[in-house]
Amino acid sequence: MKNGKTVVPGPRALSGAITGVCAPYQDTPERAKTRSGPAASVPVYSVRLSSLVRLLPLLSVPFTPVSFPPQPLSCLMTAAARFSFPCPRLPRSLRAARNRLLPAPPFPVPEDIRHGLPATPSSKTGPPPVPLKKTGRKNIMDNFTFYSPTRFFFGRGEENHAGDRIRRLGGTKVLIHYGAVSAVKSGLIYRVTSSLERAGIASVPLGGVRPNPRSGRVREGIELCRKEKVDFILAVGGGSVIDSAKAIALGVPYQGDFWDFFEGKAFPASALPVGVVLTVAAAGSEASPVTVITREDGMFKRPYSSDQIRPVFSILNPELTTSLPPLPTAGGATDIMSHVLERYFTNTQDVELTDRLCESVLLTVKNELPLVLKHPDHYGHRANLMWAGTLAHNDTCGVGREQDWASHALAHELSAFYDAPHGATLAVIFPAWMEYVMDHDINRFAQLAVRVWGCDMDFNHPDVTARKGIRAFRSFLKMVGMPTDFAGIRAREDDIPQLLDQLQIGRSTIGSFVKLDRNDCEKIYRLACRPAA
Incomplete structure (x- = not known):
């Protein structure tokens, strides 16, 4: 020196x-x-x-x-x-x-x-760089239009002002849509109903929404709204409740079966306005144009996206999530991370800003989730996790870049077939998908490993770093109590042919980062069967 x-x-x-x-x-x-x-x-x-x-x-x-x-x-x-x-x-x-x-x-x-x-x-x-597959790799950020009309009210006690928010939007009769009886026992439904009464707004309740929301409850809600002349839907719950409310909003003004939208047979001309009181940090449905519904005839789980069903407002009070048990909390956080990773793995180049936004949300979940599990009543940790869920799925992190979504498609079939929690199926599928497609862009996987999981970079062997990152992700999921193989969700390898049939992939492909045909999907399912080392 x-x-x-x-x-x-x-x-x-x-x-x-x-x-x-x-x-x-x-x-x-x-x-x-x-x-x-x-x-x-x-x-x-x-x-x-x-x-x-x-x-x-x-x-x-x-x-x-x-x-x-x-x-x-x-x-x-x-x-x-x-x-x-x-x-x-x-x-x-x-x-x-x-x-x-x-x-x-x-x-x-x-x-x-x-x-x-x-x-x-x-x-x-050292060794030459890993060649990239010829898949129409893009060189520049895509053109994009960013539209996010949802108004967010974040903080303690905001649910007590739901009636005033709806009155200002012109609502006169509201369907209060919720899930389990815990929303009633906690007093949340009472506080929301009282808020509506103070604003002079009538309401009709419809509870009983299950995880992986069913088409039968959606049809029941559509008929109830038509009968009661409801002009506004308020979802009080997590992603399943919000998705069910969105599907009801689509179906009320439509003369046919709402499932036509999910099969591409029709496109909505209008929908009832939807508001949200969020109780679970997970799906990001409070900010997205997406709804995912399971059709009970055949147990198919399908998504649909339309700006018509973006919530007009969402109320986010982190205190409403403190009663959530550890496993649903961890499952919700896994869903948040998966929404980011579906955007992060892209063939689009020159997207440094959104790369860093994705990494920031991932780091927030990585750091805050263990603290939330240790201190479930801590407002600050819950608040960070809740807002991370919103940013993960309102497309702030995904604009201008090709997105994948193959892992969600594979996980949806596991959720529908075994009635398994959505976050748990993503924890099983995503590491397997990462192992299978890693060679397509070793450097992107190595970048994730270094920037998010804190792995040391092996410049001569970036594949070593990439694999370390995947192992770190799987270890994190195990640490927070999530399953990482078929056995963890009571799935069976013998059911894979039936899962592939329900995927209805035929001769087409799913995904964009790497286009997967039926044979690829089968290999990923079989990788997910293997117990992690």
């Missing part, structure tokens, strides 16, 4: 003018005697600590005087380029000089990020 600089050996020509990081340090015979081994014959250069410190988190290198051979020094430059650390933009003449001296990075680095690093892999830098 001298004058705030750490002594590091490197190629002689790597001067401060070329790299913008290294500066020559005059060695002396006396200093050379103190060095031994291969490093003794390598010219010594110093790295400015202010530049090196930005790269240390990725390298796990002790912050002490060290001797780096030339190859790890090039990896420092590569790390800065690949993981978007500040890296100086050099003049063209100096970039050309640097390129003659530095080997190529051991994995592909986008042209607009690497600032002219050589593109051809060198035999000295």
Whole structure:
């Protein structure tokens, strides 16, 4: 250490003018005697600590005087380029000089990020990059229109103002749609009903919504709304209640069967307005245009999306989630993470902003969920988890990028067939899907492993880092009590052919990151049968 600089050996020509990081340090015979081994014959250069410190988190290198051979020094430059650390933009003449001296990075680095690093892999830098499948890979952010008309009222006691919110929107008679009797026993339905009465609004109750909401309850709600001349639907509950309310809202003004929308036979011209009082941080349905319903004739679970059914307002009081048991809490958090991952695994390039937004939501769930399970009454932890669920599915994290959704399709069939909780089936399917498609874009999986799961980056073998990330995800799911294989949801490998039939994939494919045919889906289901190591 001298004058705030750490002594590091490197190629002689790597001067401060070329790299913008290294500066020559005059060695002396006396200093050379103190060095031994291969490093003794390598010219010594110093790295400015202010530049090196930005790269240390990725390298796990002790912050002490060290001797780096030339190859790890090039990896420092590569790390800065690949993981978007500040890296100086050099003049063209100096970039050309640097390129003659530095080997190529051991994995592909986008042209607009690497600032002219050589593109051809060198035999000295380890194995060549994993080739990408030809799947119409996109190069730039997609065009997009972002529409999110829902008004959110977040905080303690906001459910007591539901009547006033509905009155201002013109509602005169409301269907109060809810699930289990716990909503009644807790006093929540009473507080909501009292709020409506104070606003002069009549109401009709309809409870009994089950997880994986059924088409039969939707039809019952449609008939009740028509009979009572309901003009507004208020969903009091989690994702299943909200989805059921949305489907009822679609069906009331439609003269045919509401399932026509789910089969693509019709498109809604209108729908009743829907409001939400959220009690579970999970599905994000309080902010999305999506509803998912299970048809009891055949037990098919299908999604439908339309801006007509986006809630006009959503009330989010974290205190309403504190009575939720640990397993549903963890299942809801798994659903949140899955909504983000369906957007994160994309073929679209130049989406650094939404990459970072996805990673931020994932990190929030990763950090807050164990704290919520340990301190279920803590308002702050519950609040962060609740808002993460909203951001995960209102498409803030997904605009401008191709999205996948194959894992949800595979998990839906498990939910419908075994009546298993949605979050539990996602915990079983997602790690298996990740293992199966990882080779399609090793670098994206490695990026997730480093940025979210805190894995060390192996620049010469990014597949090792990617696998560590998948194992870390599966370990996290186990830690919070989620199942990670078929046995955990009482599913059987012998039922896979029937699951594939219900998927109704035929000769088509599902997913966008990697398009999966029936054979691919079968392999993922069988991977999910295998107990995790």
